[in-house]
Amino acid sequence: MSKPVILTYEGLKKLEEExxxxxxxxxxxxxxxxxxxRAFGDLSENSEYDEAKNEQAFIEGRIATLEAMLKNAKVIDEEDIKLDQVSIGCTVKVYDESxxxxxxxxxxxxAEADxxxxxxxxxxxxxxxxxxxxxxxxxSVEVPAGIIKLKILEIRK
Structure with missing residues (x-):
């Protein structure tokens, strides 16, 4: 069974629109x-044709990926987001001590990280x-630049 794709409602809409x-x-x-x-004739050395076919393959691959993601989507209900601790769907204000x-x-x-x-x-x-x-x-979090310390100041939706 495929791993569920956790999305916010906003993330779900963006994927559906894409x-x-x-x-x-x-x-x-x-x-x-x-x-x-194709109208240019010989396809064996037709770079425009090759490029278009590659673009088509990329688009079809992305469509298949999106369809699989949406099929396995688990949407986080905003009502279920508790503000007593950090969870998926909440916004966290932190103080970066580093x-x-x-x-x-x-x-x-x-799937919707940005x-x-x-x-x-x-x-x-x-x-x-x-x-x-x-x-x-x-x-304390180990990131590529080293270890940083974050103090949680606020949790909200």
Whole structure:
């Protein structure tokens, strides 16, 4: 049995929208590119055709991945998010003692992690360290830059 894909409602919607876009818009675009490339004649040395076929393979692979993820999706109900400890779906404000700054992280499943927007996976080093902790707790986390200490200041939805 496949591992469940943990998603927030927002993450579920984003994946559904991406799947719909790939199926309706991108498939048609690539089919048109293939059609145009075929019109150039000899396919054995037709780089446009090869490129379009590669793009088609990538899109079909992504569609299959998204369909599998959605099939195994377990959506976190916002009502089930408890604020007494860090869990998937909550936003955590921490004080980073190493860099002397406050940072906010939203803990999400790995499928919707977006570190550039401070959405970190529950499977990431920081995500793992924060899960289950309470306001006031201090955690030490080993990251590529070394060990950092984070003090939990606030937990919210």
């Amino acid at each position: 799947l719909e876009y790939l199926k309706t818009v991108k498939r048609a675009e690539v089919a048109e590119k293939i059609k145009q490339a 860099y002397n700054e406050e940072v906010e992280y939203t803990i999400v499943g790995s 570190p550039m927007n401070n959405k970190i996976s529950d499977e990431s080093p920081i995500g793992k360290a924060l899960l289950g902790k309470k306001v006031g707790d201090v955690v």
